[in-house]
Amino acid sequence: MSLWNILLDTLTQGSIYFLIAVGLTMVYGILKILHIAHAAVYTIGAGVGLAVFKLTGSFWLALIAAMLVSGLVGVIIYRGVYFYMLDQPRIVPLITSVGLFLLIEDLLQKPYLMGPYQHAFPAQEVFPSITLPWGTIPNAQVMILTLTGVALVALYLIFTRTRLGLAWQAAAQDREMAGSVGINLNRAIALNFLLGSALAGAAGVLVGVFYNSVYATMGDVPSYKAFVVIVLGGMGSVTGTLAASFLLAFAETVLLASVGYVLPRDAIAFLVLIFVLMFRPQGLLGR
Amino acid sequence: MHERAPLLQIANLVVKYGHIQALHGVSLDVQPGEAVAILGANGAGKSTIVRAVSGWVKPAAGRILYAGEEITTLPSWDRAARGMALVPEGGHVFRDMTVEENLRLGAYLESDPRTVRERMEYVYTLFPVLKERRRQIARTMSGGEQQMLAIGRAVMRNPQLLVVDEVSMGLAPVLVDTVFEALRQLKEEGVSMLIVEQNAHETLNVVDRGYVLENGRIVLEGMADDLREDPRVQAAYLGG
Numbered sequence: 001m002s003l004w005n006i007l008l009d010t011l012t013q014g015s016i017y018f019l020i021a022v023g024l025t026m027v028y029g030i031l032k033i034l035h036i037a038h039a040a041v042y043t044i045g046a047g048v049g050l051a052v053f054k055l056t057g058s059f060w061l062a063l064i065a066a067m068l069v070s071g072l073v074g075v076i077i078y079r080g081v082y083f084y085m086l087d088q089p090r091i092v093p094l095i096t097s098v099g100l101f102l103l104i105e106d107l108l109q110k111p112y113l114m115g116p117y118q119h120a121f122p123a124q125e126v127f128p129s130i131t132l133p134w135g136t137i138p139n140a141q142v143m144i145l146t147l148t149g150v151a152l153v154a155l156y157l158i159f160t161r162t163r164l165g166l167a168w169q170a171a172a173q174d175r176e177m178a179g180s181v182g183i184n185l186n187r188a189i190a191l192n193f194l195l196g197s198a199l200a201g202a203a204g205v206l207v208g209v210f211y212n213s214v215y216a217t218m219g220d221v222p223s224y225k226a227f228v229v230i231v232l233g234g235m236g237s238v239t240g241t242l243a244a245s246f247l248l249a250f251a252e253t254v255l256l257a258s259v260g261y262v263l264p265r266d267a268i269a270f271l272v273l274i275f276v277l278m279f280r281p282q283g284l285l286g287r
Numbered sequence: 288m289h290e291r292a293p294l295l296q297i298a299n300l301v302v303k304y305g306h307i308q309a310l311h312g313v314s315l316d317v318q319p320g321e322a323v324a325i326l327g328a329n330g331a332g333k334s335t336i337v338r339a340v341s342g343w344v345k346p347a348a349g350r351i352l353y354a355g356e357e358i359t360t361l362p363s364w365d366r367a368a369r370g371m372a373l374v375p376e377g378g379h380v381f382r383d384m385t386v387e388e389n390l391r392l393g394a395y396l397e398s399d400p401r402t403v404r405e406r407m408e409y410v411y412t413l414f415p416v417l418k419e420r421r422r423q424i425a426r427t428m429s430g431g432e433q434q435m436l437a438i439g440r441a442v443m444r445n446p447q448l449l450v451v452d453e454v455s456m457g458l459a460p461v462l463v464d465t466v467f468e469a470l471r472q473l474k475e476e477g478v479s480m481l482i483v484e485q486n487a488h489e490t491l492n493v494v495d496r497g498y499v500l501e502n503g504r505i506v507l508e509g510m511a512d513d514l515r516e517d518p519r520v521q522a523a524y525l526g527g
Binding site: 173174178179183 | 381393
């Protein structure tokens, strides 16, 4: 595997990890809830995106619809479920979240929704492939890298330049006190779910297009793998999650290229997780 | 005596943590412009009153009125919007933010940037050390500096009612003086206060009136001067 391919795979895979995990990180940062059902929101995004793409033929409409619906589903999960568990021990929303994830995934497998099949998502042609002196970036990867770049800039601006971003940071550091300085926590947390879930929905579409495949159980691996990323990133830190996404993607890519015939990708991820937790339980980038 | 409604009125407040009852029907009030102390030993329920007034804990019974309006079940941010600011026990500064960011968050509900800057300058005159440290991350500061920051952050709200919980706890004596001097100055500027303290001596020099709390009940109330002379207060809280 060439250096160029390692770089490209790391960036692509890292981007996907980040888009999925950042919503989890934001939720964990403020509510300390391990929101497993986030992976179901990602699958819903892929499903909605594909449905709208089939209907309209427009990738952009599909992406926007996926983000809107996923965002809304996220808000509904918060206001309809977690909201009533905020004062409970953290194990209560955690177990609920697992239940919610299995419930949604099971529903999605019904024939009137996604059924037990893989569906093609042929929107790769929307983006051009780019040829650079060092190699070529295929069109689906151009899509993932550009859109993740846009999301990163938007997140950075929201977190550092807006009152909402300040409110999120304050709530993540001290939720009770954030309320007492006048931050409407109900609204701030709902918007937090909205954005995090919309990004997961976008990730669903991007992954669906990248692998040309959308199916009801596509959230299975991300449901636990996103936790590898947020644990490595130090639980609740957005910049930590960003670093951990690319670090994990890099480790996977390199190890896959060298010992891939023994260790598949996901085994590598969890080996890294177990190894890190044994020696740095606060995460690679945690304090 | 008072034509206006009390700024803060607590009536028959009961708070329970699980099966443990922390407050057994507490009633007290703070008039506009008045500073009122709640004195009592550790575990008497002082901080529970603050948590209920701030909206951090739901009362099992009783009412809390602010300027004549019921706020018993309002979320904390609505209380802040009505003009209340909190200096909680331990300060609760936003630990990964700078001094300046903490102060800005204190004025979260103030949209005019010039007003925010003016208030920040005012806080810096109250606590010059905060100006020197304005780029420092809050968690790296000493306990005393964090307490000053917590007071400064509350002042940024330009509050009608300042609720202060155990601000002198764990502070070196010289810092205790600085902190109480700041509270005295705020009171002179017309800020009403509810001050919860173990340090009765310093507190009674600032407040107009006080209540003594024991085992979740108010056992004594009176003007500050009378409380200072009261043999029960002297024996229990003034070391005399």
